[in-house]
Amino acid sequence: EAQVTQNPRYLITVTGKKLTVTCSQNMNHEYMSWYRQDPGLGLRQIYYSMNVEVTDKGDVPEGYKVSRKEKRNFPLILESPSPNQTSLYFCASSLWGENTGELFFGEGSRLTVL
Amino acid sequence: LAKTTQPISMDSYEGQEVNITCSHNNIATNDYITWYQQFPSQGPRFIIQGYKTKVTNEVASLFIPADRKSSTLSLPRVSLSDTAVYYCLVSGGYQKVTFGTGTKLQVIP
Numbered sequence: 001e002a003q004v005t006q007n008p009r010y011l012i013t014v015t016g017k018k019l020t021v022t023c024s025q026n027m028n029h030e031y032m033s034w035y036r037q038d039p040g041l042g043l044r045q046i047y048y049s050m051n052v053e054v055t056d057k058g059d060v061p062e063g064y065k066v067s068r069k070e071k072r073n074f075p076l077i078l079e080s081p082s083p084n085q086t087s088l089y090f091c092a093s094s095l096w097g098e099n100t101g102e103l104f105f106g107e108g109s110r111l112t113v114l
Numbered sequence: 115l116a117k118t119t120q121p122i123s124m125d126s127y128e129g130q131e132v133n134i135t136c137s138h139n140n141i142a143t144n145d146y147i148t149w150y151q152q153f154p155s156q157g158p159r160f161i162i163q164g165y166k167t168k169v170t171n172e173v174a175s176l177f178i179p180a181d182r183k184s185s186t187l188s189l190p191r192v193s194l195s196d197t198a199v200y201y202c203l204v205s206g207g208y209q210k211v212t213f214g215t216g217t218k219l220q221v222i223p
Binding site for chain 1: 148150155156157158159160163201209210211212213214215216
Protein backbone atom coordinates (compact mmCIF):
# COMPACT_ATOMS: atom_id res chain seq x y z
CA GLU A 1 0.00 0.00 0.00
CA ALA A 2 1.30 3.43 -0.99
CA GLN A 3 1.83 5.47 2.12
CA VAL A 4 3.76 8.09 4.03
CA THR A 5 4.62 6.97 7.55
CA GLN A 6 5.48 9.31 10.37
CA ASN A 7 6.80 8.46 13.83
CA PRO A 8 6.06 9.15 16.57
CA ARG A 9 2.38 10.02 16.17
CA TYR A 10 2.28 11.66 19.59
CA LEU A 11 5.11 13.03 21.68
CA ILE A 12 5.37 15.11 24.83
CA THR A 13 8.83 16.43 25.55
CA VAL A 14 10.56 19.19 27.48
CA THR A 15 12.29 22.34 26.33
CA GLY A 16 15.77 21.74 24.97
CA LYS A 17 15.61 17.97 24.61
CA LYS A 18 16.57 17.10 21.04
CA LEU A 19 14.08 15.05 19.11
CA THR A 20 13.61 13.63 15.64
CA VAL A 21 10.36 12.97 13.84
CA THR A 22 10.85 10.38 11.13
CA CYS A 23 9.09 10.29 7.78
CA SER A 24 9.27 7.49 5.26
CA GLN A 25 7.50 6.97 1.92
CA ASN A 26 7.32 3.81 -0.18
CA MET A 27 6.34 5.38 -3.51
CA ASN A 28 9.81 6.27 -4.79
CA HIS A 29 8.84 9.95 -4.76
CA GLU A 30 11.51 12.52 -5.40
CA TYR A 31 9.83 15.36 -3.53
CA MET A 32 9.23 15.40 0.23
CA SER A 33 8.27 18.17 2.60
CA TRP A 34 7.33 19.02 6.17
CA TYR A 35 4.46 21.21 7.36
CA ARG A 36 3.22 22.40 10.70
CA GLN A 37 -0.41 23.14 11.39
CA ASP A 38 -1.56 25.53 14.08
CA PRO A 39 -5.09 26.76 14.82
CA GLY A 40 -6.03 29.67 12.58
CA LEU A 41 -2.80 29.50 10.60
CA GLY A 42 -3.43 26.66 8.20
CA LEU A 43 -0.56 24.49 6.99
CA ARG A 44 2.82 26.17 6.79
CA GLN A 45 5.77 24.65 5.03
CA ILE A 46 8.92 24.11 7.12
CA TYR A 47 11.37 22.49 4.72
CA TYR A 48 11.20 20.64 1.45
CA SER A 49 13.47 18.37 -0.55
CA MET A 50 13.53 17.98 -4.30
CA ASN A 51 15.70 14.86 -4.17
CA VAL A 52 18.45 13.14 -2.20
CA GLU A 53 20.86 15.67 -0.68
CA VAL A 54 18.74 18.57 -1.99
CA THR A 55 16.82 20.48 0.68
CA ASP A 56 15.56 24.03 1.03
CA LYS A 57 13.72 26.23 3.48
CA GLY A 58 10.00 26.75 3.43
CA ASP A 59 8.10 29.53 5.14
CA VAL A 60 8.90 28.67 8.78
CA PRO A 61 12.29 26.87 8.98
CA GLU A 62 13.61 28.49 12.18
CA GLY A 63 14.33 25.94 14.90
CA TYR A 64 14.23 22.95 12.56
CA LYS A 65 16.71 20.88 10.57
CA VAL A 66 16.20 18.23 7.95
CA SER A 67 18.29 15.75 6.02
CA ARG A 68 17.70 13.65 2.91
CA LYS A 69 20.31 10.94 2.76
CA GLU A 70 17.99 8.38 1.22
CA LYS A 71 15.16 8.88 -1.21
CA ARG A 72 12.52 7.32 1.02
CA ASN A 73 13.35 9.11 4.31
CA PHE A 74 13.10 12.75 5.32
CA PRO A 75 13.49 13.21 9.09
CA LEU A 76 12.63 16.46 10.86
CA ILE A 77 15.04 17.39 13.64
CA LEU A 78 14.35 19.76 16.51
CA GLU A 79 17.77 20.38 18.04
CA SER A 80 16.46 22.37 21.02
CA PRO A 81 12.66 22.32 21.07
CA SER A 82 10.79 25.24 22.55
CA PRO A 83 7.12 25.56 23.56
CA ASN A 84 6.33 27.56 20.41
CA GLN A 85 7.10 24.42 18.42
CA THR A 86 4.13 22.68 19.97
CA SER A 87 2.11 21.82 16.91
CA LEU A 88 0.73 19.17 14.59
CA TYR A 89 3.33 18.17 12.01
CA PHE A 90 2.74 16.58 8.63
CA CYS A 91 5.15 15.03 6.20
CA ALA A 92 4.23 14.78 2.52
CA SER A 93 5.66 13.40 -0.70
CA SER A 94 5.02 13.68 -4.41
CA LEU A 95 6.39 12.76 -7.79
CA TRP A 96 8.15 15.69 -9.34
CA GLY A 97 7.36 17.11 -12.72
CA GLU A 98 5.80 19.93 -14.62
CA ASN A 99 2.39 18.78 -13.46
CA THR A 100 2.23 18.99 -9.70
CA GLY A 101 0.14 15.86 -9.33
CA GLU A 102 -0.93 14.59 -5.97
CA LEU A 103 0.73 15.37 -2.67
CA PHE A 104 0.52 12.40 -0.29
CA PHE A 105 0.43 13.20 3.41
CA GLY A 106 1.30 11.20 6.48
CA GLU A 107 -1.11 10.85 9.39
CA GLY A 108 0.54 13.58 11.39
CA SER A 109 2.68 13.85 14.52
CA ARG A 110 1.32 15.82 17.43
CA LEU A 111 4.17 17.35 19.39
CA THR A 112 3.90 19.05 22.76
CA VAL A 113 6.91 20.87 24.19
CA LEU A 114 6.65 21.72 27.89
CA LEU B 115 3.56 32.15 -5.66
CA ALA B 116 -0.02 33.07 -6.39
CA LYS B 117 -1.92 34.01 -3.26
CA THR B 118 -5.35 32.48 -2.85
CA THR B 119 -8.47 33.76 -1.14
CA GLN B 120 -11.27 31.48 0.01
CA PRO B 121 -14.30 31.93 2.26
CA ILE B 122 -13.46 31.04 5.85
CA SER B 123 -16.53 28.85 6.32
CA MET B 124 -19.68 27.56 4.64
CA ASP B 125 -22.74 25.64 5.76
CA SER B 126 -24.81 23.32 3.60
CA TYR B 127 -27.62 20.85 4.07
CA GLU B 128 -27.18 17.22 3.23
CA GLY B 129 -27.98 16.37 -0.38
CA GLN B 130 -27.24 19.83 -1.72
CA GLU B 131 -24.55 20.76 -4.18
CA VAL B 132 -21.79 22.87 -2.66
CA ASN B 133 -19.61 25.28 -4.58
CA ILE B 134 -16.46 26.70 -2.99
CA THR B 135 -14.76 29.47 -4.89
CA CYS B 136 -11.10 30.36 -4.71
CA SER B 137 -9.67 33.63 -5.98
CA HIS B 138 -6.13 33.68 -7.37
CA ASN B 139 -5.64 36.89 -9.31
CA ASN B 140 -1.88 36.49 -9.71
CA ILE B 141 -1.85 32.97 -11.11
CA ALA B 142 1.13 32.28 -13.37
CA THR B 143 1.06 30.64 -16.77
CA ASN B 144 2.55 27.38 -15.52
CA ASP B 145 0.49 27.17 -12.32
CA TYR B 146 -2.01 24.39 -11.71
CA ILE B 147 -4.98 24.61 -9.35
CA THR B 148 -5.32 21.82 -6.83
CA TRP B 149 -7.88 21.21 -4.11
CA TYR B 150 -7.36 19.22 -0.93
CA GLN B 151 -9.71 18.00 1.80
CA GLN B 152 -8.70 17.70 5.43
CA PHE B 153 -10.52 16.03 8.31
CA PRO B 154 -9.57 16.91 11.90
CA SER B 155 -6.19 15.51 12.97
CA GLN B 156 -5.61 13.91 9.57
CA GLY B 157 -3.34 14.89 6.69
CA PRO B 158 -4.90 16.66 3.71
CA ARG B 159 -6.13 14.45 0.91
CA PHE B 160 -6.00 15.29 -2.79
CA ILE B 161 -9.41 15.90 -4.37
CA ILE B 162 -8.89 17.27 -7.84
CA GLN B 163 -6.48 19.25 -10.01
CA GLY B 164 -6.92 21.30 -13.14
CA TYR B 165 -5.30 23.84 -15.42
CA LYS B 166 -8.22 25.30 -17.36
CA THR B 167 -11.90 24.74 -18.24
CA LYS B 168 -13.55 21.88 -16.38
CA VAL B 169 -12.24 18.77 -14.72
CA THR B 170 -14.44 16.08 -13.20
CA ASN B 171 -13.65 12.97 -11.22
CA GLU B 172 -15.69 10.58 -9.11
CA VAL B 173 -15.94 12.94 -6.14
CA ALA B 174 -15.89 16.52 -7.46
CA SER B 175 -15.76 18.93 -10.35
CA LEU B 176 -13.42 21.84 -10.82
CA PHE B 177 -14.46 24.83 -12.90
CA ILE B 178 -11.81 27.25 -14.14
CA PRO B 179 -12.79 30.27 -16.25
CA ALA B 180 -10.75 31.35 -19.24
CA ASP B 181 -8.83 34.04 -17.32
CA ARG B 182 -7.92 31.49 -14.60
CA LYS B 183 -8.14 34.15 -11.89
CA SER B 184 -10.56 32.05 -9.89
CA SER B 185 -11.72 28.46 -9.62
CA THR B 186 -14.72 26.70 -8.14
CA LEU B 187 -14.77 23.33 -6.47
CA SER B 188 -18.16 21.68 -6.82
CA LEU B 189 -19.22 18.85 -4.51
CA PRO B 190 -22.43 17.16 -5.68
CA ARG B 191 -25.00 16.07 -3.11
CA VAL B 192 -22.90 16.47 0.02
CA SER B 193 -23.27 14.19 3.01
CA LEU B 194 -22.29 14.60 6.65
CA SER B 195 -18.97 12.89 5.88
CA ASP B 196 -18.03 15.82 3.62
CA THR B 197 -17.71 18.08 6.66
CA ALA B 198 -14.06 19.09 6.46
CA VAL B 199 -11.69 21.90 5.60
CA TYR B 200 -11.05 22.44 1.88
CA TYR B 201 -7.85 24.03 0.62
CA CYS B 202 -7.18 25.62 -2.74
CA LEU B 203 -3.57 25.57 -3.94
CA VAL B 204 -2.08 27.36 -6.90
CA SER B 205 1.40 26.27 -7.84
CA GLY B 206 3.62 25.25 -10.71
CA GLY B 207 5.19 22.70 -8.45
CA TYR B 208 5.47 21.90 -4.78
CA GLN B 209 8.72 23.72 -4.13
CA LYS B 210 7.27 26.36 -1.86
CA VAL B 211 3.66 25.72 -1.12
CA THR B 212 1.44 27.52 1.33
CA PHE B 213 -1.93 25.98 2.03
CA GLY B 214 -3.56 28.99 3.64
CA THR B 215 -6.40 28.60 6.12
CA GLY B 216 -8.89 26.92 3.80
CA THR B 217 -12.71 26.82 3.87
CA LYS B 218 -14.41 24.99 6.69
CA LEU B 219 -17.48 23.24 5.28
CA GLN B 220 -20.14 22.18 7.75
CA VAL B 221 -22.80 19.83 6.38
CA ILE B 222 -26.05 19.99 8.31
CA PRO B 223 -28.47 17.07 8.57
